Amino acid sequence: MKAQELILWLSKLGVSNDMPVYKQKSIILYNLIVRILVFFYIIGEIIVRFVMRFELLADLFLLVIPILVYTVYLNLKGRVETSLFVMANILPIVVMFITIYSKIVGEGNDIIVYTIPRFSLIMFTIIPAVIIGFESRKKAFANMIIGMLCYVFYDQIHLFFGVDYRKMPFNMDLYPIQIIILAAMIISILALIFFMHNTNSEYENIVINQRAELIARNEEIIAQRDEIEVQRDEIIEQKRLIEKKSSDLTSSIQYAQRIQKAILPKEFLLNKYFPQNFIFFKPRDIVSGDFYWIREVDRRLFVMAADCTGHGVPGAFMSMLGASLMNEIIKQAQKYSAGEVLDKLRLYLKEVLQQSGAMGEQQDGIDTALCIFDFDQNELQFAGAYNPLYIIRNDQLLEFKSDRMPIGIHPHDTIQFNNLTIPLFNNDLLYIFSDGFHSQVGGGERNEKYKTYRLKEFLLSVHSETLPKQYELLEKELSNWQGEKQQVDDILLLGMKFLSTS
Numbered sequence: 001m002k003a004q005e006l007i008l009w010l011s012k013l014g015v016s017n018d019m020p021v022y023k024q025k026s027i028i029l030y031n032l033i034v035r036i037l038v039f040f041y042i043i044g045e046i047i048v049r050f051v052m053r054f055e056l057l058a059d060l061f062l063l064v065i066p067i068l069v070y071t072v073y074l075n076l077k078g079r080v081e082t083s084l085f086v087m088a089n090i091l092p093i094v095v096m097f098i099t100i101y102s103k104i105v106g107e108g109n110d111i112i113v114y115t116i117p118r119f120s121l122i123m124f125t126i127i128p129a130v131i132i133g134f135e136s137r138k139k140a141f142a143n144m145i146i147g148m149l150c151y152v153f154y155d156q157i158h159l160f161f162g163v164d165y166r167k168m169p170f171n172m173d174l175y176p177i178q179i180i181i182l183a184a185m186i187i188s189i190l191a192l193i194f195f196m197h198n199t200n201s202e203y204e205n206i207v208i209n210q211r212a213e214l215i216a217r218n219e220e221i222i223a224q225r226d227e228i229e230v231q232r233d234e235i236i237e238q239k240r241l242i243e244k245k246s247s248d249l250t251s252s253i254q255y256a257q258r259i260q261k262a263i264l265p266k267e268f269l270l271n272k273y274f275p276q277n278f279i280f281f282k283p284r285d286i287v288s289g290d291f292y293w294i295r296e297v298d299r300r301l302f303v304m305a306a307d308c309t310g311h312g313v314p315g316a317f318m319s320m321l322g323a324s325l326m327n328e329i330i331k332q333a334q335k336y337s338a339g340e341v342l343d344k345l346r347l348y349l350k351e352v353l354q355q356s357g358a359m360g361e362q363q364d365g366i367d368t369a370l371c372i373f374d375f376d377q378n379e380l381q382f383a384g385a386y387n388p389l390y391i392i393r394n395d396q397l398l399e400f401k402s403d404r405m406p407i408g409i410h411p412h413d414t415i416q417f418n419n420l421t422i423p424l425f426n427n428d429l430l431y432i433f434s435d436g437f438h439s440q441v442g443g444g445e446r447n448e449k450y451k452t453y454r455l456k457e458f459l460l461s462v463h464s465e466t467l468p469k470q471y472e473l474l475e476k477e478l479s480n481w482q483g484e485k486q487q488v489d490d491i492l493l494l495g496m497k498f499l500s501t502s
Helices: 003-011 021-052 055-076 080-105 111-133 137-160 172-263 268-273 312-332 338-352 452-462 467-482
Strands: 277-282 290-297 300-308 365-374 379-385 389-393 396-400 420-423 428-433 491-498
Touching: 021 055, 021 080, 055 080, 172 312, 268 277, 268 290, 268 300, 277 290, 277 467, 290 312, 290 491, 300 312, 300 428, 300 491, 312 338, 312 365, 338 365, 338 379, 365 428, 389 452, 396 452, 428 452, 452 467, 467 491
Parallel strands: none
Antiparallel strands: 277 491, 290 300, 300 365, 365 379, 379 420, 389 396, 389 428, 428 491
């Protein structure tokens, strides 16, 4: 390490960049003073011990030097206030003890021996007080008390031992050395004043540079703030436009919901033939791709539960299209079997959607379960596209499977749908549904679909309840299974209890 780097390092002991400038200044100043004092006392030790032959005064110098070095060590550890306390309080006490001892043994009747400790008391008292005063006047005053007391009692100690400094002679043989020591003291004080001036100038430049840097940063922050405000205004305007478009879109979808509800059949037809029934209908979005369709023709009741491709708005378009096509089919031929109705529905849907089976063509379609009830014969016809029919009879669940093809384009769409004729018995419970319920993901940590086997088990477990009660239990079962998960699909499940009139 070069000498200049060593001096710089010693000057900045205990200084950190996060300190206020005034505190950095006071610590650097203090470090310089300690260096000067150490140098002064080392020179003084050599002169006093080997030239002037004042042993006790030399001991004073020898004792003060390590204490001053210890203050440098305290600064190195960041304990600046402790270091100042040592200089302001411990050193004056040390000087006092040496002085008392020197008077007891009779050494110290020369004016120079009297003056040097007095000068030391002044330095050790005033210097820390001035440095601490940059930060706290109360601390400065507190640190001055012991030194001032020592200084006040200094003359009293001399008088107590019969030494009157006013009658102290100069030792003419040592006069040149005394002059040199006093001159060194004066030069040290002048050097200290000069350094303080330079330090002030240096830190004034630092403060000016820091102020200029702060002003530049402030201007940059203001510019960034203005830019952020412009961006904020743009974001607010975009948010307003998005909210307006969202509101308009939501209003349109809500209007579409009213149209869809108007197209869905009224429940009085179902209530007429099945006093005990429920329609568990829970769209995932505002409008639904699931729909139910009910019509009465010559004592025959058509009941369909259908699931169109997609959900939300696209599914809703498909559902309205499916209901309209069913209305047209019933008008044309009232005696169609359930299988024939699905064949016609598939044909019409393919024509409307212009489905030819070409590569990349839309594969939209409908999964459905259709029941045609003949109450004169106490029987029903069933045909299904992917969706089955459940009947609970005599505490057993009977499943009537559907065909594994949809209403729409399919590799096997030339095959006719099967038509099943099923006799009805009193208290039969009939269920048709979309795949929404058993496709719902949930089950807590299992995070799996509800699946059809759970639906069968649940329907069997509640079949002795009334249909309205079953509806409530279905709602609870779905809620418990779903938990915090999102609903994944539209849900539709129709339940009917057949009560024979014959």
